[in-house]
Amino acid sequence: MEASEVWGPRWKMCDNSLARRYMEVASRKQSLVVLAADLRTMGDLKSMINLVGPHIAALKTHVDLVDDWDAEEWGELCHHAKKHDLLIFEDRKFADIGKISRGQMAGAYDIRSWSDIVTAHGISGPDIVDGLCAGWSDVDREGGVLLLAQMSSRGNLLEIPGYTDAMVAAGCSHSGVFGFIGNGSNSDDVASLRSRVGDKKMIWTPGVNIAIGDGEMGQRYGDPRKAVLSGSDGIIVGSGIHGVNNPRGAAEEYALVSWEALLERGGF
Ligand code: 5BU
Numbered sequence: 525m526e527a528s529e530v531w532g533p534r535w536k537m538c539d540n541s542l543a544r545r546y547m548e549v550a551s552r553k554q555s556l557v558v559l560a561a562d563l564r565t566m567g568d569l570k571s572m573i574n575l576v577g578p579h580i581a582a583l584k585t586h587v588d589l590v591d592d593w594d595a596e597e598w599g600e601l602c603h604h605a606k607k608h609d610l611l612i613f614e615d616r617k618f619a620d621i622g623k624i625s626r627g628q629m630a631g632a633y634d635i636r637s638w639s640d641i642v643t644a645h646g647i648s649g650p651d652i653v654d655g656l657c658a659g660w661s662d663v664d665r666e667g668g669v670l671l672l673a674q675m676s677s678r679g680n681l682l683e684i685p686g687y688t689d690a691m692v693a694a695g696c697s698h699s700g701v702f703g704f705i706g707n708g709s710n711s712d713d714v715a716s717l718r719s720r721v722g723d724k725k726m727i728w729t730p731g732v733n734i735a736i737g738d739g740e741m742g743q744r745y746g747d748p749r750k751a752v753l754s755g756s757d758g759i760i761v762g763s764g765i766h767g768v769n770n771p772r773g774a775a776e777e778y779a780l781v782s783w784e785a786l787l788e789r790g791g792f
Pocket residue numbers: 560561562615643672674675676677705730731732739743760761762763764
């Protein structure tokens with residue numbers, strides 16, 4: 525199916541080029557699954573991409589979690605991910621002032637050269653988005669920033685009244701903003717975020733698992749189908765895929781559930 529047919533108003537109103545690319549990939553692969561690839565070795569990461577690559581739309585990394593990280597091998601891994609038609613999303617949660625965030629896009633990991641999407645907190649003010657976009661421009665690339673409007677973990681301070689509204693207000697008008705992170709563990713939270721965000725931006729949700737309830741160390745999980753029906757455009761799933769006996773089967777199942785929910789929702 526064509527992305528423009530599937531995504532309806534989201535496609536028409538979108539102002540971030542990476543978000544369009546995501547909608548195209550998701551439509552080609554019939555999956556809204558973003559794999560949280562929280563694995564500790566390069567070998568395990570590569571094997572996981574091979575196993576589940578056909579069923580996911582994006583690969584979410586924590587580059588500083590990998591014990592045997594090596595720049596050259598990482599480049600090869602990203603190349604491999606691209607062959608699987610995946611967007612690469614570094615969940616770095618940048619939070620510094622604009623100039624420093626721009627610098628941190630370079631540095632030892634050189635995130636600007638291989639990431640398509642990164643996460644950022646808005647706590648330091650809106651210039652962080654300019655800083656991150658400047659980081660990509662420095663290597664003639666374009667990317668999209670996912671701002672944390674909500675989190676999935678228990679007791680997070682983004683729940684303090686006013687924070688989410690301020691984040692959405694600051695992020696909605698910036699074309700460098702790909703979208704917002706919403707709390708996938710609670711479909712009311714996702715629906716409320718969607719009503720504030722409107723159609724112009726993506727909402728991606730961590731805290732999603734077919735086995736709903738409390739996870740390790742304050743993580744909370746909600747149902748993937750409900751998250752999409754409430755307005756999530758991408759379900760971020762980690763242990764629900766890499767932590768089970770049959771990751772490929774699980775990825776396929778999350779893909780099917782997410783895709784069917786998107787079609788049921790009618791793209792918006
Ligand atoms: P899990 O294994 O499905 O619980 O992994 C969740 C992933 O999503 C993990 O990589 C977290 O860093 C990430 N995450 C999250 O869980 N909650 C949040 O609010 C944000 C990111 Br932002």
